[in-house]
Amino acid sequence: MNTGNEARVDLRYALERADFSLDIDLQVPMRGITGIFGESGSGKTTVLRCVAGLERPSLGKLVVDGEVWQDQAANVSLAIHERRIGYVFQEPRLFWHLNVRRNLEYGLRRTRARQNGFEFDQIVDLLGLDKLLHRAPAELSGGEAQRVAIARALLRAPRLMLMDEPLAALDRTRKDEIMPFLDRLHAQLSVPILYVSHNIEEVCRLCDHLVVMEGGRVLAAGEIQSVLVRLDLPLLAGEDAGSVIRCTVKGYDAEYELTQLGFSGGMFVVPGRFGELGAELRVRIRANDVSLCRDRPRHSTILNIIPATVERIQPIEGPLVMVRLLAGSDRLTARITRRSCDELDLKKGDEVLVQIKAVAVR
Amino acid sequence: MFGIDALNFPGSGPLWLSVQLAGITTVVLVIVGTPLAWWLAHTSTRWKTVIETTVALPIVLPPTVMGFYLLILLGPYGAIGRWWVEVTGETLTFSFSGLVIASCFYSLPFAVQPLQNAFEALDRRNLEAAWTLGATPVDAFFSVAVPQSARGFLNAIVLSFAHTLGEFGVVLMVGGNIPGKTRVISIAIYDQVEMLNYANAHRLSVILLVFAFLTLLVMFIVNRRWQNR
Incomplete structure (x- = not known):
């Protein structure tokens, strides 16, 4: 990632296992949420475990905002308990012999340096735990337990949060229960997060930056908007392919109950009311919901029709192609049939109209 | 020997000596x-099985x-006994200290096996969580591993104590029969x-019988309650 001189995490790890090898060299900004995306077995979790000190890599270098946490060449490696990290595992891993309050206090008490630490009450409030403090972990639902685990990690006053698919073990309802808390975390706390996930929806909703991994290697890394529209990554060209665009709320049509969202390439209109005037938010547009036409359709139920330029056409498996489009300075992708592509005679540089069936506001 | 009249019946001396021996042995064995x-719960050495057997x-x-x-080992010409004489000037055999050392060997499995089982059943993921929350390995051991192995500790303590309390053969060989010291x-x-004094024998035997029954009963009840949580 091109992060210039701003605070960042440098990680370089190599590790050999019987059936797996990891070899990465990565820079991640010390702000926002960085998604580490890949299929299971791609090494995402191993990267987090290396950062935490839970794995012994054959080669390891970790510099967090200028502080060397690990440099095996120089025989430097902070012990696990010396690394100021908040680790949220896939399963909550609450201590069953302690109640919720004592679980939360566990890391708090063991963190002497309280700089950029959060107040107990602030975190309890943020994650909505005030009614659970006296419960035993066994008396919590899966979603509640994971919220406690997140709060416990935050109270460690971490320089870096590591979250390993914290929602993977939860069903749809529980996920939806936790998501708003993660959004609040993102909006209200400045702690950077490395967020491992194999779910592109989750990544698109939460992450500012994206690292794509496969077979223990990094395939792509950068701002999420630009990584998502790279067409050379089969991992990102599936059913769930799509793009993310930052928008500003421009207005609200009270009669039709539609919010207008401005972006560099024009305006999206989305049903429902989102944010105050001038609020920044982002939308996700699935490549499957995008269709292209040469002429402006005269009668259409589709609200969002935006002029754009074809930037690249990439055949993917079978009957489909991915098309990357430039609208203003934002990019989006369309997943269309090869036949449509030929019938419209699409070529790089063509001006087209992009019809978007659904714009999902985060 | 403790000056408590109610406990000053014939045989109270040996009873208290046994309780002292069992108590000290239990403390040493837990440590x-x-x-x-x-x-043993964490090693992968190939000697593990040999050590477990021992x-x-x-x-x-x-x-x-x-x-x-x-008796040979603790005697004045044995490896441990000779060293003890050099350090303290006293012999280990036929002394209370000798009994404590002998009891520690004798009751060792009753402390180690429940503890090893408890440690093997620990969820390592809980320890990892503790480390990432800033606990040193020693801190995590005492704040997570020990409380989560409480059942193993209880079993180890109860079994070591009860087993040492009833010890006969080893004591007779190593300690003999010295009133107030090894009896x-x-x-x-x-x-x-032997003296055909059955009334006294009854009194002492019943104490041991009731004690053994009650300790096991409490242990089974506690274990069952723990299982249900």
């Missing part, structure tokens, strides 16, 4: 057995055999029976 059990030996070894070897309750019972 020594815990690191040994932790190491620790378990007192369960099946006849107490007289064990007592015989301990423990099981030997006192044997004495009373």
